Amino acid sequence: MRALCWTGVDQVAVRQVPDPELRNGHDAIVRVRQSATCGGDLPLLAGRTPYVSVGDVLGHEFLGDVVEVGPEVRRHRVGDRVVVSASVACGTCWYCQGGLPSCCDNGNPEPEVGEATYGHPVPGVFGRPRATGGFAGSHAEFVRVPYADVGAFGVPDTVSDDRALFASDAAPAGWMAADVGGVRPGDVVAVWGAGAVGQLTARAAGLLGADRVIVVDDQDDRLRMAERHSDAETIDPRHADVPAELRERTGGRGPDVCVEAVGPAWDGRIRSLAERFTGAAERPPAVREAVHACRKGGTVVVLGEFDGHVDAFPLGAVSAKGLSVRGARQHGQNYVPMLLERMARGELRTEHLATHRMPLEQGAHGYALFRDRRDGCVRTVLSPDLPAAP
Amino acid sequence: MGRIATVAGSALAGAAVGAVSGRVLRGRTRRRPAGGPGVRGNPAGGWQVVTVDRAPGTVLPGGRWPEPLRRLGGAIQVEVRPAPGCRGTELAARPRPGVPLPGLAAHVVGDDPARAVRAALRQAKQLAETGEVLRADRTPMDRGRAG
Ligand SMILES: NC(=O)c1ccc[n+]([C@@H]2O[C@H](COP(=O)([O-])OP(=O)(O)OC[C@H]3O[C@@H](n4cnc5c(N)ncnc54)[C@H](O)[C@@H]3O)[C@@H](O)[C@H]2O)c1
Numbered sequence: 352m353r354a355l356c357w358t359g360v361d362q363v364a365v366r367q368v369p370d371p372e373l374r375n376g377h378d379a380i381v382r383v384r385q386s387a388t389c390g391g392d393l394p395l396l397a398g399r400t401p402y403v404s405v406g407d408v409l410g411h412e413f414l415g416d417v418v419e420v421g422p423e424v425r426r427h428r429v430g431d432r433v434v435v436s437a438s439v440a441c442g443t444c445w446y447c448q449g450g451l452p453s454c455c456d457n458g459n460p461e462p463e464v465g466e467a468t469y470g471h472p473v474p475g476v477f478g479r480p481r482a483t484g485g486f487a488g489s490h491a492e493f494v495r496v497p498y499a500d501v502g503a504f505g506v507p508d509t510v511s512d513d514r515a516l517f518a519s520d521a522a523p524a525g526w527m528a529a530d531v532g533g534v535r536p537g538d539v540v541a542v543w544g545a546g547a548v549g550q551l552t553a554r555a556a557g558l559l560g561a562d563r564v565i566v567v568d569d570q571d572d573r574l575r576m577a578e579r580h581s582d583a584e585t586i587d588p589r590h591a592d593v594p595a596e597l598r599e600r601t602g603g604r605g606p607d608v609c610v611e612a613v614g615p616a617w618d619g620r621i622r623s624l625a626e627r628f629t630g631a632a633e634r635p636p637a638v639r640e641a642v643h644a645c646r647k648g649g650t651v652v653v654l655g656e657f658d659g660h661v662d663a664f665p666l667g668a669v670s671a672k673g674l675s676v677r678g679a680r681q682h683g684q685n686y687v688p689m690l691l692e693r694m695a696r697g698e699l700r701t702e703h704l705a706t707h708r709m710p711l712e713q714g715a716h717g718y719a720l721f722r723d724r725r726d727g728c729v730r731t732v733l734s735p736d737l738p739a740a741p
Numbered sequence: 742m743g744r745i746a747t748v749a750g751s752a753l754a755g756a757a758v759g760a761v762s763g764r765v766l767r768g769r770t771r772r773r774p775a776g777g778p779g780v781r782g783n784p785a786g787g788w789q790v791v792t793v794d795r796a797p798g799t800v801l802p803g804g805r806w807p808e809p810l811r812r813l814g815g816a817i818q819v820e821v822r823p824a825p826g827c828r829g830t831e832l833a834a835r836p837r838p839g840v841p842l843p844g845l846a847a848h849v850v851g852d853d854p855a856r857a858v859r860a861a862l863r864q865a866k867q868l869a870e871t872g873e874v875l876r877a878d879r880t881p882m883d884r885g886r887a888g
C-alpha cells in the first residue's frame with residue numbers, strides 16, 4: 352500500500368510499504384478515508400522526537416471503513432464507518448476501567464522505553480515512534496487498529512466524514528481540557544493556541560457553560576475562526592500584553608481555568624543527537640504565561656505534548672497561588688461517543704478546521720503549509736483516495 | 742533491606758526450586774520504602790512487581806503460574822498478594838540466583854534476567870486483563886524473513 356513516511360528532518364515521502372496485518376484477536380484493519388495533520392506531528396517531523404526513524408508512517412487522527420476484523424472483535428463488522436481514537440487503550444485494565452484510557456497499562460507493546468523516560472509505561476499512539484508503541488500511522492491506505500472494540504467508534508449516518516474526523520483527537524483533547532479543568536457555568540476560561548485543539552477547547556468550554564472564553568494566539572486567521580466558530584474573545588500578543596489584558600478582562604482575578612494548547616516552542620534550530628538524548632530542555636512560554644495568569648486556586652491544563660523536560664517552569668506560582676496543574680493525552684475512549692452525538696445535533700461543528708485537502712502524494716506540501724501556518728492552514732487533511740496528480 | 746523480599750522470604754522458605762506454584766499471601770502487607778515495586782535494577786533481592794487488575798485466584802488459577810511465567814520455570818520465584826484499594830493482585834517475580842533462564846527468554850529479550858522477568862510479568866498481566874499479549878507491528882524486514 353501507499354503510505355506517507357518520515358524520511359528525514361523536515362522530509363516526508365509516499366512510499367510503498369506492506370499492508371498492515373491483524374496481529375491480535377482484538378485488531379481491526381481500517382481503510383483510511385481521511386487522516387489529518389496535528390501539532391503533535393511537528394516535533395516528529397523536525398526529527399526532535401527520540402526514536403523517530405526513516406520509514407515510520409505518520410498520522411494519528413483518522414476515519415475510515417473497517418475492512419477486516421480479528422476473531423475477538425465484537426462491536427465492529429466489515430463495512431462499518433469508524434473514527435478511531437488516536438491513543439491505544441485496552442479497555443480492561445485498572446486505568447481504562449477508571450476513566451483514564453490514555454494511561455492504559457496495556458496499550459504499548461514496547462513499554463520499556465516510556466518507563467525509562469517517564470517512570471511508567473505510557474500507552475501507544477498511532478504514527479509515533481517506539482516509545483509510544485511504534486504503531487504505524489494513518490497517513491496510509493490502511494491502518495491496523497489494536498483493541499478495535501475499545502478505540503474505534505461507529506459514526507452515525509448523519510455525521511459527515513469531514514466533521515467526524517475531528518472526533519479522533521482534536522475534539523476529545525479539547526473536551527478533556529475543559530473537563531479535567533473543571534469548567535463550570537460562570538467560569539472565565541483562557542486558551543493559549545488557536546490551532547484545531549485550542550479552538551475545540553474553547554468550544555468545549557462554551558458548551559460546558561463558561562461565561563467567557565478567551566483565546567490567545569498571534570495568527571489572525573485562526574483567531575477569526577475562534578471568534579466565529581467557538582464564540583470566543585481573542586487576544587493577539589503582538590498587540591497586547593497578555594497577562595495584563597487577561598487581568599483586566601477578569602476583574603483582576605485571572606481566568607478560572609487556563610489551557611495551554613500550544614506545545615513546545617520551536618526555535619527552528621535543529622538539535623544535535625546529544626541534545627535530543629540528554630534532554631536539552633524545551634521552552635514552554637505559553638505554560639509559563641498560563642501559570643502566571645491563572646487565578647488563585649485555579650487550574651492550568653497542559654495539552655501540549657512535551658517529550659521530556661522543560662526549562663524555567665514557574666513552580667513558585669503553583670504553590671503560592673494554590674494552583675492545580677493537569678496534563679494528559681486525551682482520553683478519547685471516554686468522550687468520542689458523546690462528541691459524535693453533539694456533532695449529530697449540530698452543537699459541535701469541526702469541518703471548518705480542515706482548511707486544506709489533498710492526496711497522500713502531496714503530504715510534504717500539506718505538512719509545510721501546516722507547519723508554517725501559511726495560506727490560512729489549520730489542518731491539512733490527507734485522503735488516499737484523492738487522485739495523486741491534477 | 743528488601744521490601745518484597747522480607748514479605749516473601751518466609752512464604753518462600755518452603756518452596757522448592759522449580760515448583761510450579763505460587764503462594765498467595767493474604768493480609769501480610771508491610772510499608773514499603775519509597776521507590777515502589779518494579780524499579781529496574783533494584784537491589785532489594787531483585788523482585789519486580791506488576792499489579793494485575795484481577796483477583797489472585799484469576800491471576801494464579803488453582804495456584805498455577807500463568808504461561809509466560811511457567812516458561813521461565815525453575816529459574817524464577819513468584820509471589821502474589823492482594824493489591825490495596827481493590828486494585829487486584831500484586832504479582833511479583835525474581836530470578837533465582839545462579840539458575841540460568843531458559844533460552845527462549847534470552848532469545849527474545851537479550852540476556853538480562855531482570856528484563857526477561859519484567860517482560861514475562863507484563864505478559865502475564867496482559868493475558869489476565871485482556872486475554873492476549875499486545876504484539877507490535879512487524880517491520881518490513883521481519884515480514885520478509887517470515888515469508
Ligand atoms: N493532549 C492531547 O491529547 C493532545 C492531542 C492533540 C494535540 N495535542 C497537542 O496540542 C498542541 C496543539 O495542537 P494543534 O494541533 O492545535 O497545534 P497547532 O500547531 O496547529 O497550533 C498551535 C498554535 O499555538 C500558537 N502558539 C504558539 N506559541 C504560542 C504562544 N506562546 N502563545 C499562544 N499561542 C501560541 C500557534 O500560533 C498555533 O496557532 C500540540 O502540542 C499537540 O501536540 C495534545
Ligand SMILES: [Zn+2]
Binds near residue numbers: 388390411412520521
Ligand atoms: Zn493529534
Ligand SMILES: [Zn+2]
Binds near residue numbers: 447452456457
Ligand atoms: Zn487499559
